[in-house]
Amino acid sequence: MLTSEMIRPDGELMQRSDRKVEPFGPFLGAHAESGRCVIEGRNGSLLIQWIYEDIIRITGAAAKEALSGPLPAYAAMLSDNGDIPILVQESDETIFLSGGGNRTVEIDKLDLSFRVTDAAGKPMGNRHVYYGGEAHLQCRGEMTGAAQIYGLGETTGFLNKRGERYTMWNSDVYSPHVADMESLYQSIPVLVHHDRGQAYALFIDNPGKIQFDMRKDQDHYLIDLETGLLDAYFVAGPTLKDVVRNYTLLTGRMDMPPLWAIGYQQSRYSYMNQEEVLELARTFRAKGIPCDAIYLDIHYMEEFKVFTFDRQQFPDPKRMIAELKEMGIRIVPIVDPGVKIDERFPVYVDGAEKGLFCVKADGSHFHGEVWPGMSVFPDFSDPEAAKWWGDLHRDYAEMGIAGIWNDMNEPSVFACETHTMDLDVVHRNDGRPITHEAWHNMYGLGMSKATYEGMQRLLNGERPFVLTRAGYAGIQRFAAVWTGDNRSFWEHMAMFMPMSMNLGFSGIAFCGSDIGGFEHSASGELLARWTQMGAFSPLCRNHSAHKTLYQEPWRFGAEVEDICREYISLRYRLLPYLYAYFREATLTGLPILRSLALEYPDDPETYLLSDQFLFGRDLLIAPIYRPGTAHRVVYLPQGVWYDYWTGERHEGGRHIMVHAPLDTLPIFVRGGAVIPETGRAQHTTDAGWSDLTLNYYSLGQSLRESVKNEFQLYEDDGVSENYKQGSYNELRCFAEESEDSLHFGFEELYRGYERSREHVRVVIKHLGTEPKEVSGLKQAASAAELEGMDGWFYDSGRQELILKISQDKAWECAIIK
CATH class of the missing domain: 2.60.40.1760 (glycosyl hydrolase (family 31))
Structure with missing residues (x-):
């Protein structure tokens, strides 16, 4: 202290x-x-x-x-x-x-x-x-x-x-x-x-x-x-x-992550045994709360030795993983770099015999204390050591694991002045020796790279997922990032917003924080508010520390449970929107969670905004990040914006006061946006979007000139690397709107992935009045009749025009207002 x-x-x-x-x-x-x-x-x-x-x-x-x-x-x-x-x-x-x-x-x-x-x-x-x-x-x-x-x-x-x-x-x-903290993990x-x-x-x-x-x-x-x-x-x-x-x-761009890694993830330091993990998964399913991954922290290992399972607490991990997979839940185990010095431990013996650990100037191994006690550390600057480390994940891959969590990889070392390796450790650096003092920030990236490439070799074409605490520029090529050991403080919830926006400016599109906070203990109100925000974070993981209150979504009563369920479910409905922005990140490097300044660089009001952000281009998220608060000021940039919940229309370029009781996260949708949605689900399956609704947010009848907007939908199988060989689809959704008409449609830009979809539903929101004409479609007498035909129905109560189309490759229509 x-x-x-x-x-x-x-x-x-x-x-x-x-x-x-x-x-x-x-x-x-x-x-x-x-x-x-x-x-x-x-x-x-x-x-x-x-x-x-x-x-x-x-x-x-x-x-x-x-x-x-x-x-x-x-x-x-x-x-x-x-x-x-x-x-x-x-x-x-x-x-x-x-x-x-x-x-x-x-x-x-x-x-x-x-x-x-x-x-x-x-x-x-x-x-x-x-x-x-x-x-x-x-x-x-x-x-x-x-x-x-x-x-x-x-x-x-x-x-x-x-x-x-x-x-x-x-x-x-x-x-x-x-x-005033000048250094963190990345x-x-x-x-x-x-x-x-x-x-x-x-x-x-x-x-x-x-x-x-x-x-x-x-x-x-x-x-x-x-x-x-x-x-x-x-x-x-x-x-x-x-x-x-x-x-x-x-510095490089990320590959497409597996779809399951974009779903909700649950973690704790630690879930202590096999039955606790299975019961956790069963509870998610019984309560109807979506979940795609459960993490195993260090207690799953035997004496904290990497690449082992404690067979007393986890007697049959392969069966556990298979049972979880049947429920649509993946396991992500933690893997730290410290290898316990133990002549009976094959990983240590093999690495030492092959000369793959970090050494001092005199050639002796560097020893440092971490979770398993005195340990040695792989030299990830050495290609042979990196490949060896990657191949050590073979047992995980054969058990059905495709995601790995890298922690302690700054590297962290206990009970020493530097809190890391001695600065005179010499890394082999592929034949160009370099001291740890000069290479330190590369260590975490080197570990994640070795892990990612090893899993790629072992997974037979399935996409790997790596989450890392430490990294350097370019880490986005190999791993997602979370912001480390935060606390269950409202201030830490607020801090994630500018931190993630600046990570986005720094090339890292796939990032998140520990929802609810890691250390300290969350309250129900904090968990509800943080889950609302976390549902709109690229990485969506709840994680808590040993001896803190458990903070799974149901731990604080029915009201908080319902709120968490609703927002996690909303994330799953928005997966077609979110997945498209992950695809954009692979092609352009642009972040998914982004500062308003990125989209509105000529608007000085956006330059300093630290407490609201854009999720993609079209969704503006303004979290409540103080206890007992039900109102906040939100800045809306130029244009038309709709309150996602009430449909209230706002002209941008100004600040507004928003009412947001505990069950409400302020969300605004840009007028003219196309927001694709899919159906509710308990876990992800594939990214073929067999259930697809395209929501268009009409600009209304006050337009002075025609306005064009579009959205590019992306589909693939969500799990393999076949998209790199062209197994994917791209669908361009477009709209051109004027004062008295709307032209809406979609066209297939590329088709390389086979999937089944019987129809596409289009919802034109905030149209204002029943249209005079919808070209090429018959009017249904009711919403129920529309279910059995291609046609359109106007819901006057919701001011929505609903269209149902069997064609999913190319279609367009003219709507006369």
């Missing part, structure tokens, strides 16, 4: 940004060849390369020699389309470099400060200066006066990071996560600079300790490195969406 001793008057807390440094200049010379240009200065040198048209790599080193030969790339996936030639031009004061596209790097000869401009000379941000000194490197970049800073991965605090300071150093933080060193709709990103690909300081200087950010090269990638916009697309082009 920290006490006032930390601030004693004679103490000295020195920040790295206080250490003496000198700018790299003045200019000494330039040399360009084979797509590389080295600019040499008295105190350091720059290496400039065009990676893509809108991504420029500007690497800094104290000595020119450090930039010779191939440079390491940790998260960056560099272009294989050949070196992009660089043209060098020079004036008395400036060097001009141009490469791919219309970007130019202008370098000042005095101090080697630089800026990136477009063809018109418009700067991508302001000037940056690299500094060297006292065995470390630093970058100082100008922030424009009205800029917001986004990104920086998993950080506490509000959405805008200007005025804050964070350290990229993966840390096991069990202390309550508070605003280190994603990408800073997004946004000003009045114009944005760029600066990504530092260095897995050692890095500090981002937006506090010391109000007009600059300072980036300070502990080890290694200042390997920076300038990622152009101009919009926030462009930045995210380009950044994930550089």
Whole structure:
């Protein structure tokens, strides 16, 4: 526990940004060849390369020699389309470099400060200066006066990071996560600079300790490195969406997860035995609460040894897994990196004999204490060790397990000063040895990569799912992320919103928090409110700690149980909508849970919003995150918005007061949106959407001009990797609406997956009056008659036009209002 001793008057807390440094200049010379240009200065040198048209790599080193030969790339996936030639031009004061596209790097000869401009000379941000000194490197970049800073991965605090300071150093933080905490489990060193709709990103690909300081200087950010090269990638916009697309082009995008991993998941530290797990699953089914996965925390193992089951408490795990699968529930076991030192333990013996564990400089194994006691740790920088680790999941795969939970992989080590591996541990790094101090933030990513690729090899074409606590830039390629050991505090519920939005800006689309909070104990009110919010999180998992109150949805009485059931069920009805945005994330890198600024970059009211978010493009979610609260203010951006529950219409561009009693989560739907739904279900099956309703939210009769909207529905089997070979469907749903008519339809863009669907239901909401004409369809006398025919019926009470169509490949109609 920290006490006032930390601030004693004679103490000295020195920040790295206080250490003496000198700018790299003045200019000494330039040399360009084979797509590389080295600019040499008295105190350091720059290496400039065009990676893509809108991504420029500007690497800094104290000595020119450090930039010779191939440079390491940790998260960056560099272009294989050949070196992009660089043209060098020079004036008395400036060097001009141009490469791919219309970007130019202008370098000042005095101090080697630089800026990136477009063809018109418009700067991508302001000037940056690299500094060297006292065995470390630093970058100082100008922030424009009205800029917001986004990104920086998993950080506490509000959405805008200007005025804050964070350290990229993966840390096991069990202390309550508070605003001044500078390091958590994930280190994603990408800073997004946004000003009045114009944005760029600066990504530092260095897995050692890095500090981002937006506090010391109000007009600059300072980036300070502990080890290694200042390997920076300038990622152009101009919009926030462009930045995210380009950044994930550089660091990678996720694959489609299995559909079951998008369902509701239940966890606890720990469910202690086989019968407790089975009874838990039976209770979900008996109570009609959807659930797709149950997690096993460390108590399922024998003496906490990885890849084992305690046969006293779990006597027949294969039978348990099969019985759960019949109920539509998957098992996700925890796997930590620490391997117990035990000469009777085959995993330890085999790894030690093959030399696959992390070693000190003298070649001896690094030993550290974690759950099983003194342990060794696989060296995931070594391809042989990574493959060995992946193959150790064979028993899980043969039991029917397709999901793995990676924890403690910062790596966390007990009872030592660093709380992680000794910094002088030497990683093999595929023949290029590197210290743990310089490679630390890669450890969790290396573990998740080894796990994901191992499960891919073992699952015979089934999609694996990996959830990780620790990671680095690019982790999205291998794992979903949860935000670690939060607490059952209202403040922690609120904190997840800006944290997840900034993870989205940092390339991580598949993320979530422990619903209800992990440590402390939830109240029924908190669980209800958090479940409402969690139903609209990409990862939807309830998790609680040992010795806290159990917080399954039924633990706090009938009212809370009903609320949890309703919102979890709503998530399942919206799976066609959610799954389409997962597909978009695989293609573009854009997040599923997103800041309003991402969709409305020209609206200053969205720039600082930390307590509401968009779920996809068309659903605005405004959670209640304070106890005893039934009202809140919601900002609606420009356009028409409908209250999801009441249908009340609102004109955007303003704040409104919303009434939200305990059973109500404020949800608003964008006018003009197409929201696909499927039927209620207790678990996921496939993503063929045999039961499909397309809801169109009409803009009404006050339109001054015609408005077009569309939604692209995505289908596949939800479980295999066959979609990568073309086994999927894409259906474009479109609408064009004017004051007196609506043209609505859908067309099949691509068909490669066979599924059965007898009909499609279309619901036009908020039409206002019964239409005068619906082309090509007969009017039914009642909703009941419509069930037996293709046609339409107008529900005057709900102001909804309901259409039933047997055709599901191509169809359209004109509706005269």
